[in-house]
Amino acid sequence: MNDRKIFLSPPHMSGKELAYVREVFESNYIAPLGAFIDRFEKAVCDYTGAERAVALVSGTAAIHLALRVGGVGPGDKVLASTFTFIGSVAPILYQGAEPVFVDSDESWNLDPKLLERAIEREKPKALVVTHLYGQSAKIAEIAEICARHGVMLIEDAAESLGATFDGKQTGTFGRFGIYSFNGNKIVTSGGGGILTGKREDIEKARKLSTQAREDTIWYEHTEVGYNYRMSNVLAAIGTGQMEILSERIRKKREIFAWYREFLGDVEEIAWMPEIEGSRGNRWLTTLLFDRTDPLKVIEALERRNIESRPLWKPMHLQPLFESAGRYGGGVSEDLFARGLCLPSGTALEKEDVAKVAEIVRRVVCS
Secondary structure: OOOOOEOOOOOOOOOOHHHHHHHHHHHOOOOOOOHHHHHHHHHHHHHHOOOEEEEEOOHHHHHHHHHHHOOOOOOOEEEEEOOOOHHHOHHHHHOOOEEEEEOEOOOOOEOHHHHHHHHHHHOOOEEEEEOHHHOOOOHHHHHHHHHHHOOEEEEEOOOOOOOEEOOEEOOOOOOEEEEEOOOOOOOOOOOOEEEEEOHHHHHHHHHHHEOOEOOOOOOOEOOOOOEOEOOHHHHHHHHHHHOOHHHHHHHHHHHHHHHHHHHOOOOOEEEOOOOOOEEOOOOOEEEEEOOOOHHHHHHHHHHOOEOOEEOOOOHHHOHHHOOOEEEOOHHHHHHHHHEEEEOOOOOOOHHHHHHHHHHHHHHHHO
């Protein structure tokens, strides 16, 4: 059967990006300097309310710089959500620190009760909390706990750009916020990330991202830095994408509503919740099955040229972190075993969603 490919979450251009990239080429500033770097950073600050931003090569690089600027180093412990992508936590190892993982609660995001217990026992330097699949964690409670114990809060908002809690953007509750503009995110620069925070912290991160070059006419270096700068070309794409972020969020939420419309009567299916006070961007539509093996659904969708994937495998189950400490684990393990991410690209039409839903229904109800 020659079905058109339906991807999980492909890039969706607005139409302005090509014109902006043409401006970059005409200016000849295609390296990590140029007007669109400034415009992209400003667009993210204007949208989120962050004080300052620096454009980088990835969200992972942004987390690394947050840890570095925040003083995390060898011998320090850093708490992190276990139910996340490895890019959220690998930078802890870059700094020679020790990750300790915290399980999820009914929200699928980090459990504040377990967090408090972990802080009291581990005395960590920092927490990296992930806002999963575009849904805010219980971030006000988490921020209060961190502030009370003197723990630096880094928000991994890679998946949650545009999501809010009590009307405030995720990524703006802690000392640092990070956003990803990878090709599968709600808006994309083709690759790249943003680190946000206070002016002094971000300017330090900016220096480190340019090989920590000193302000001299020659190349002078007094500390180790990194080549983490974003190019002006990617910033131009990101600028065009930021202009339509609100529309993309609206469409993502509409796609989720369509799935609920088509599958809401299937009792075996449960959906990722949206906690009270929050408004997610619904980056991916995610669900759980009571009895059906998600791999059977994935295989059925693949036969019709439709991409889907399991939920994140928890970090405490990863071979790389087999010796790491953890608090809880059963919730995220159960979510991983029963969960599925469905196609959620913003170019999807309602009939595309209906097609995906019908295949899911057939597998579940067979």
